[in-house]
Amino acid sequence: MPATSDSSDSRTAEQVRQLFNPRSIALIGATDKSRWSWSTWGNLITHKFAGPVYLVNPRGIPVHGQVSYASVADLPEPVDLAFVMVPTSAVLGVLAEVADAGIRSAVLLTSGFAEVGEEGAQLEHQVVNLARKWGLTILGPNGNGFINAAAGITPYGLPIEPPLLRGPVGVVLQSGALASGVLNFAQSRNVGTSLLVSMGNESMVQMTDVMRYLIDDEATRVITLFIESIRKPAEFLALAREALAKGKPIVALKVGRSQAGAKVAKAHTGSLVGDDAVVDVVFRQNGVIRVDSLEDLVITSGLLAGTGPLPGRRFGFVTASGGACEIIADRSQDEGIEIPEFAPQTMSRLREVLPAFAATQNPIDVTGYILIDNQLMRKALLTVADDPGLDALVLATDLPKIAPPDPAPMIELFRGTAEILRNSPKPIVVMGNTLTDITPFGRQVAAETGYPGVLGGIHHGLTALGRAVAWSEAYRSAGQRVSPVTGQPAPVELAQEPEAAWSEHRASRFLAGHGIPVVPGVLAASPDAAAAAADELGYPVVVKLAADDVTHKSDIGGVKVGLRTAEAVRAAYADVVGAGQEAGADVQGALVQPMRDGGIELLVGVITDPAWGLVLAVGFGGVWVEILKDTALLVLPAGRDQILSALKNLRGARLFDGPRGTEKADLDAVADAIAAIAALAGRLGDRLETLEVNPLLVRGSQVEALDALITWRPRT
Amino acid sequence: MPATSDSSDSRTAEQVRQLFNPRSIALIGATDKSRWSWSTWGNLITHKFAGPVYLVNPRGIPVHGQVSYASVADLPEPVDLAFVMVPTSAVLGVLAEVADAGIRSAVLLTSGFAEVGEEGAQLEHQVVNLARKWGLTILGPNGNGFINAAAGITPYGLPIEPPLLRGPVGVVLQSGALASGVLNFAQSRNVGTSLLVSMGNESMVQMTDVMRYLIDDEATRVITLFIESIRKPAEFLALAREALAKGKPIVALKVGRSQAGAKVAKAHTGSLVGDDAVVDVVFRQNGVIRVDSLEDLVITSGLLAGTGPLPGRRFGFVTASGGACEIIADRSQDEGIEIPEFAPQTMSRLREVLPAFAATQNPIDVTGYILIDNQLMRKALLTVADDPGLDALVLATDLPKIAPPDPAPMIELFRGTAEILRNSPKPIVVMGNTLTDITPFGRQVAAETGYPGVLGGIHHGLTALGRAVAWSEAYRSAGQRVSPVTGQPAPVELAQEPEAAWSEHRASRFLAGHGIPVVPGVLAASPDAAAAAADELGYPVVVKLAADDVTHKSDIGGVKVGLRTAEAVRAAYADVVGAGQEAGADVQGALVQPMRDGGIELLVGVITDPAWGLVLAVGFGGVWVEILKDTALLVLPAGRDQILSALKNLRGARLFDGPRGTEKADLDAVADAIAAIAALAGRLGDRLETLEVNPLLVRGSQVEALDALITWRPRT
Known part of the structure; x- marks a missing residue:
């Protein structure tokens, strides 16, 4: 993918901004016979698009009870956006008319393009070439359009159930049907969106373009992605790093885990580095939050939109159920959330405010006496909020679902709690017990009282907290991190054209010649x-x-x-x-x-991933490497500290400590050797396929490559 | 726990039956000042309890707008059930009155008993002793009562939001507050209950008693448990086996994973056998479905209540979203659901019924043309249902949430689909995209059309399918399984009182003397x-x-x-x-x-678990056993085939195949040796603490214990 120049970048950004912010829209191919036409028209009316909407129907007959125009040329004024729903065969002609009329942006709902095969792909290619020539920016084809909730602009081909909730979550989906599923689920969580885009085939506007828009968009605090494939890895990475630096979390559901086969390669490393494992590590290294379900996608996004970065992973939990406390403890352990013991002063103050029979440990169950004293949760909350050993709190309670005959006292109660939550010096997250809808009455209570978002149940709530805390740590260390690489490393000049593979003797000599310790x-x-x-x-x-x-x-x-x-x-x-x-x-x-005996055998391999570049794999060697797959991956360049930390996080890391009388490994020396191998790989250019040291033998502070293999790609 | 005689068992069963099926109820301690009193009264009225409800208030003043009686003795007739809400200090006196009045069953809502400490435990003990003498059966204390939805009997202390859905799921909870959470969540899934019981302190009626009732109860098809601790492991096991044999699934959320420390023991085995890992294996060996969340608890129960045993794990999926297909593929891989390719004839028939641009692979996306042809899903469904390589189908679609202006056409559409689902020769499960409430309109559509339950979203839906398929396999093999042990094994007589531990030489001689191969x-x-x-x-x-x-x-x-x-x-x-x-x-x-060299070192240990008896642990030995914890557990007695299967399922099982020129292990010989060790442990009586062979060396078909350790419990 050729790098685009800055001016072309900013031109694209401006085109995307125009695309998502039209002041007038024409629905082209509008007809009473199409549910897409009805839905799009209905959405614009129901959600009160402020500008004019024109309907274009070749017969010029009334459509949706309105007058229509027989062609784009007949429109009374040029519009900002053409929403095109004509049959596939009519698309080229219509787009020419659109361009002739001076329209600069189009949503192309029509399908039958690259998604159906070679013929469709050629047609799509033709469309894109002409659009570029005409200066027309196309979203789609084969998408549903977009919902700019922040601006009240809803050119979107499937019905949007009211109310359309405005909020700080920007959503980009490489899927049509799921876009509505995500929107409906977000509504059920009372999570509002800024912009939701159903990308379609990404013939012109791509996911990374919308990410760029959302990073710059002040209405957006969290970027939420449903990803089938990342077409521009380098751009994606740059945007991910920028978002992290700005403290704007990216939460992503990346599908295709099950298809991602391991790469075929001659080296052992190849069998360990599957596409999906690399996506995992790319996301983790760059602060992109990966989730496994649509529920976690929305719930995690909603949490971070409300809290921003969380100060730490030590949580105090206040509940009214002992059973909930136990589920919370189990799930917290799963997700790396710490539940420290309360300080002695916290416990003694809890004994004062809670019933005598209530326990005073974290997570705290204020007991069923909440039915008698409806201030019990608040008192416990205020007490726990003062505990010096906690970073943040969770209040486990649900919003009401159905209005009681007189809702006023209930609303007052929630208003009081909302005030405590707002004024707390520590973040307090509210979490329900199970994942059920926030109902219209629940939304009303929240809106009237300024009540925060409520995490959807303990199960997904803890997933979201765990992810949010991990992201917050990545965000803080991104601020401190010194870029691991400055400038381009000097490429190694090879004396002659490399063959397919350099086996042990040749590879070892080469490594030794570049400062790697070799037996x-x-x-x-x-x-x-x-x-x-x-x-x-x-x-x-x-x-x-x-x-x-x-x-x-x-x-x-x-x-x-x-x-x-x-x-x-x-x-x-x-x-x-x-x-x-x-x-x-x-x-x-x-x-x-x-012959060397004893010591710890490591496998150290560097492989070139077609999307993400050099990937380093480090794990325990010998027969175990294949059987146990206890291998850490790092996308290069990575610093020595990252390598050290990866070594320490191996499942078998205790082997380094010298169990059963074996020699304790000098991990600094190991990290140095691996960093040297990684650095050398970085200097070998794009012909490198794999560089593998297997084993790298560690005996105390003696670290030696016992065998090595380098494979090269054919010249392209 | 002493075994109870058969007649005492059947007496208990009859008492429990009476407890849950009263024809008349007295609320004792009824008062306008208590929300429990209001809730219980309100529940009985709202949900139309057929018999009389009497209110007892010591002052005899009107309560809840009704006359009240000053004491139990004043009641106009003896009632079947006393629902007791008096203060802790008044409980003993009131129960005496209850017994005097000839009442045989009581729900004791009051708290302040064993849950608050030693003093409360003594009071509870006193209550139970007197109740036994009086012939009074008590549910509680410190629970919320029960909801016999099947019979319309709702003596339950927290509000039940109408409608109360009747259905085939029996729920037992060792938690008060969560009982309502589970009930509300079940309603949001349109899952009806037969009986829901909040156990409280289980002073008399225990979880196993209610399980017994539900196994016998014809209104119950699935038993759903929220478990904090299993007080009677042997009874629990016997009931689990009976339920499995009868094809009545038990779905359990067992909390306390995070607290379950590993047992302290002298042998290595001890550090590998944590309480929770044993619970896992006990459940798995006996067909109890374990889930991790309240959502999965209800959704999995609801699924099995609808489908019963599923014929296999090969599923065909019909959806209207390519994105959903990819999430389904990922989640199916997680949960062991197979998605085979369609047969050629299925694909060619799909090409006829679907739009030309639709793909015809499994999972199938019928595409957005469903908006144009609302028969598309059905056509695909009928086609896929004929595929010879599939055991069952999933139709991915949601129930409607909000009634359209004219609901009739929509209801007709669902009626037609419901008919297809009913008449399908293969089970067809319906699954939504995300976990959102089934709304009142959705419930209405389902009720009017006979539409089946809808799984709550892809994420939890696949968890439920995976669990249901695994249970179905356990159910089928339970039918075929020959009991692994017939009669009691002959106990080994020890020549003298064993010391705390027998170390290598002594333990090895002992093993050799009992037919275990020893170096x-x-x-x-x-x-x-x-x-x-x-x-x-x-x-x-x-x-x-x-x-x-x-x-x-x-x-x-x-x-x-x-x-x-x-x-x-x-x-x-x-x-x-x-x-x-x-x-x-x-x-x-x-x-x-x-000296032996080469070969594979295994650790084989048998440990006595205080709850579940002998537990066998088998894993790879040496330093790896502690570091990787790749250990299989089996509760004994276990057959040789189970041991063989456990060996094959070890993460490192490929080591047995002789990788890199090592000798292939004779797994039959290994299983024989381990079965002999397990059998010997079973003959050593309750003084055995641990019997460990570490390593058991495997070189081809030569299997030898190289070192052994036996530890004994002190005489009690």
Whole structure:
């Protein structure tokens, strides 16, 4: 994807701004026979679009009870937006008329383009080329349009159930039907949107363009994405980093986990680095919150829209149910939310305000006496809010669903609580027990009292809190982080065109030549030379087949270990070379190395991901790497500290501590070696496919590459 | 807990039946000042309890606008149920009056008993003793009562929002406040209950008693449990097995995961067998469906109440959204739901009924043309239902939320779909996109058309499908399963009172004496004896400290490996015995064994769980067992096939296949050895604390215990 220049960027941004903010709209292909036409017209009327809406129907007959115009040319004035619903075959002609009429933006609802195959893709290509020439910006085709709730502009092809809730959540969906599902669910959570866009085929306006708009949009505090595929990874990354720096969270549901096969590659690393695992790590490294469900997408977005960054993960919970406390404790453990014990003064004050039989631990159950003393929750809340060991609080309670005969006392109660929540020095999040709709009466109570958003149940609520806290930490450390790389690293010049693969001997020499610690080794071309090398290196030794085209030597009997005599070395030479010849390999001889025993074997691999660039994989080596897949991924460039932290977060990290009398690993030395490998990979250019050290042997502070493999892409 | 006799069982069952089916009720402690009193009275009136309700207030003044009686003795007739809401201090006196009046059942709402500490527990004990004497059955104290929706009997202390939906789900909750939360959530899912019971302190009627009632209750098709603790594990298990055999699913949310610490024990096994992990395996082995959230509790129960056992895990999905298809694919992979490709004839028929641009793969997106052809979903559904490779279908669509101006056409459409669903030869489950309430209009549509339950969104819907399919498989195999154990195994008589622990030599001899394969070994009492033993066994050998009070020999330097000469053996003897003496151990000498190398090390441990009895843990051994915790648990007795299946399901099971030139393990031989260890543990009686073989070395078909440890409980 070629980088666009700044002026083209700002031109695109201005076009997108115009697209989403039209002052007048023409519905082209409007007809009483189409439900899309009825819905779009109905949406604009119901949600009170302020400007004129013109209907264009080729027969010029009344449509939706209004006059219509037979063609775009007949419109009484040029409009800002054409909403096009004509059949696929008529699209090109209509768009030409649209452009002729001086209209600069179009939503193309029609389907039958790239989504149906090659023929449709060609038509779409034709449309885009002409639109570019005409200066026309197209959203779609094959989308539902957009809802600019902040501005009350709703050119959207499916019915929008009133009320349309305005709010700070900007939603971008690479799906049509789900756009309405998300909108309805957001309404049921009382989460309002600023802008909701159903992208369609992204023929011109892409997800990243709308992200750009939302980052700049003051009405938007959270960006919510439903992603099928990320077409412009580099732009996506840059926008994600900008959003994080600005404290505007991005919450994303990225589908396709199940299809994402692991990449096929010659190195072991390949089987560990699946597309979806890379998406995971890209998101995590750049502060994009990933969720697994539409419910979590909206609930997490709604939470962060209300709270902004949370100060920490130590929460106090105030509930009126012991059972809820236990679910909260279980779910908090799942999501990394800490529930510290209250300070002694908090407990003694709780004993004063709560009934004698109530326990005073966190999470706190104020008991069923809430039915007798409706101030109980508040008293507990105010007490707990003063606890010095907590970062934030959760009040577990639901909004009322149905209005009582006289709602006034209930509304007063909620008004009082809302005031406490507003005035609290620590953030207080409200969370219901289960995920049920916030009803019209609940919305009314919230609106009248300034009550905050209510998390949809303990289960999803804790997911949202966990994600929000993790994002908040990423946001804070983004502020402190020094960019890990300054300038471009100097590329390594290769002396000659690389073959498909450099196997052990060649790869090891190359690594050693660039400062990576490598076990000594001698390439021997005869049994006697091997024995002489062994005498030199000291016994016991290992003898390995040297052949660039054999990447898994041990599988063909190309490795002999624990050799203690010259005789054994000669025999081993014959064996491994014979095995290589039998396999038809391009045998260069055998590599003789001193035998290392003990220590911890790591696999360190760098692979080039087509979307995200170099990805580093680090895990425990040997047979375990394939079986347990306990591998940490990092998208490069990554700093030494990130590598160190990844090592410490491996499931088997306790192995580094020297259990059962083994030697404790010097993790700083390990991180240095891995950082050196990663840095070298970064200097090898786009021909690099894989650089793998397997194993990297760690014995205390001695860190050595025992075997290595580099594979190269064919020249393109 | 002593086993109760059959006649006492049936007496209890009859008492519980009477408790939940009263024809007349007295509210004792009724007063206008109590919200519990108002709620209970209101519930009985609103939900139309058929029999008389009498109010008892010590002052005899009008209550809730009705006459009241000053004491139970004044009631015009004896009632079937006393609903007691008096203050804690008045409970004993009132219950005496209740018993005197010939009332046989009471709900005790009052709190201040065992839940508040020792004093309350004593009062509760007193209440129970007297109640037993009086022949009075008490539900509570400290619960909310119950809702017998099937019979329209609602003595329940918190408001029940109408409508109260009757249905086939029986709910038992060890929580008060959550009972209402679950009821409200069930209403939002249009899931009706047969009986809902808030257990309170379970002073007399316990969760297992209500489970017994629900298993026998014809109005109940699914049993739904919120569990804080299982007081009678043996009864619970027996009921779980009976429910499974009868095809009545039990769905349980068991809280306390986060508190469940691992058990403290001398053996390694102890650190692997946490309380909650055992609950998991007990549930899984006995067909109890475990869920993590209140939402999944109700949604999974509602699904199984509608479908009963599902025929398999191969599903066809029909949706109107490509985005939904992708979420479905991801979630299906998470939950073990298979989405096979359609058969060729299905695809060609789909091409006929769907628009040309629609794809014909599973999950299927019928596309937005559903807006033009509202028969599209049905046509696709009927086509897919004929696919020979599918067990069941899912139709992804929501019930309408708001009535259109003329609801008749919509209702007709749903009536038609409902008919297709009813007449389908394969089960068809309906699932919404997101979890939002089924509204009153949605309920009306469902009721008028006979439309089935709708799963609450893709996320929870797939969880429910996965759980339901797993339960269905357990149900089917329960029908085929031959009981793994017939009769009681013969107990092993111990020659003498066991000490706290039998360390390696003694434990190994004991195992060998009972048919477990054990590596040969000689207990030597001097350096020379050790050397002689090594000469006999053949070099290399291992020398290990023999001392029953040292359970982790290697930690104190009590193990020397790879000894190749008599000299080395003598030195090793001195070292390990010296290390034992230095540690103050009761040294018996040193054990000499032939050194084994290669092979796979397993840990096999049996631990006595206080609730569930013997639990077998099997996992990969050595340092990995502690670090990776890749351990399978089975509650004993378990058959050899279950052990084999547990081995195959270990995360590292590929190690058995002989990767990288290692020897392929004979899993039958491994399962035989483990089954022998488990069987021996079952014969050691209730003094056994732990029996551990670590490692059990597997080299091809040679399986040997290399080290063993048995620990015993003190005599009680």
